[in-house]
Amino acid sequence: MSEKKPINYRIVLVMIIIFIYSLFLIYSGLKDPIAIIDVIIGVVLLIGVFTYLPRELRTTKEDIMLKWEKDREKGKKYFIFIHGPAFYSFPLAIVLEISDGTHTIQGFIIKLAIFYVIGMLMGLYTYSNSEDKYKRWKYDQ
Structure with missing residues (x-):
C-alpha cells in the first residue's frame, strides 16, 4: 500500500x-x-x-512520480516553451485583459509578451522542481 x-x-x-x-x-x-x-x-x-x-x-506521491515519468519524456523544451506559457501566461493574460476593462489589441499583446516570459520561467521552474523531486524519489526507493 x-x-x-x-x-x-x-x-x-x-x-x-x-x-x-x-x-x-x-x-x-x-x-x-x-x-x-x-x-x-x-x-x-x-x-x-x-x-x-x-x-x-x-x-499519492507514487502516483505523482509515475505521472512525471510519462510527462518528462516530452522534454525540457516542452515545459519551457509550451507547458509554462499554456498553463500560466495565456490564462493570466486573458483574465487580466477581460477584467482590466480597457480592451485593446496592443494592451493584450503587451500582456501576452510579458506573461509569456513569466510562463517560460514557470515552465523551467516546474521542470527543474519536478525533476529534482523525481530523482530524490528514485533514490529513496
Missing part, C-alpha cells in the same frame, strides 16, 4: 485565494449587469477549485 503524500499547503492556500477571488468576481458581476463576464470567470474558477483540490489531496 502506498503512503499518502503530505498535504501541500501552498496549493491549498492558492486554492483558497482563487476561491475568495471567484466569489468576489461573482458578487461584483451580479451587482453590475454589464459585468456578466466576471460572473462567468468566477464560476469557472469555482468549478476549477472544487474539481482540482480534492483530486490533489487524494493523490
